Amino acid sequence: MNFFRADLHIHTVLSPCGDLEMSPVNIVSEATMKGLDIIGITDHNTTRHCELINKLAAEKGIFVMQGAEVTTKEEVHCLAFFENTDALKKFQEFLDHNLPEIMNDPAKFGYQVQVDENDNVVYEEKKLLINAISKSFEETEAFTHSMNGIFIPAHINRKKNSIYSQLGLLPGNLNADALEVSKATTPEQFASIHPEINGFPLIRNSDAHWPGDIGTAFTVFFLKKPSFAEIRLALKGDNGRKIIVE
């Protein structure tokens, strides 16, 4: 088994707040430069850039966790990851269906474009992706798990769009595969103020919105090889797999 560096929270140019430089090609080249072995692609309420990044990253030997950063009805941000194209497609349908018909104004919120490997725009998302979907935190979790996905409430230490800011405290029946903290803290620090999170695996990611941010926070996974199943095992701490946050 070996150690693999993973930054599982990266936005692309498709997120309105994602820098225009966050094209699939640039993300993969930056991740390569930073020595990352695993990257998570998590645009706001869309998975549409995952497929291309997955393809480009594979050529460089980087494993991609494909998913999205969902904004639930309560405006809690959650990472959801899926193992295969079929599940990812079904999740995209879930997002499309539950995102309100409110259009983006690129001048106010930023462009929401999907680009190809030559940085040509191939699709523009018209609906405002930073809106909340109409499904609750629990409904989003249940749907993610019904697609055999991995569900991780994002940046729980933040004062906005976190499980704590929106919902005050951890829901008693929380069914999460891990919890994420941002660069602003460490798992140990956060757990010392919130002992109730003990028992949940804690990961730390960059939440990168521009290339320089990629890999500025990461989690080390101890795995046989980078794969969805191995990462799930590591989050559970099963069969000698584990995670380490430095």
Added chain:
Amino acid sequence: MKITDILTELDLKIISGHKGLSNEITGGYVSDLLSDVIGNAKEGQVWITLQTHQNIIAVGSLKDISAIIIVKGFVPETATIEKSNIENIPLLSTELDTFNITGRLFELLQKE
């Protein structure tokens, strides 16, 4: 003033938590961020929110809220209703939005 005294006046529907209807009202608080309610709401206040998640009952109980008014006719989750009955915190519903129901409650409490 008790919760029972504002029901008719504000045209509130009782969803659950009937055992708390005789709670005394000390004032009101308006917020949709539960972390803010934990930090700032005071005992006996009526809390007006659009959130329907079960944690509103946990927070309401923690802060000894007299009742929670859910705005715009939003329907709370089953777990929220169940917890409201356990904690005896009335869940009340209005078709009005936050601005309008808050104005009416404020006016009513001023009359006291």
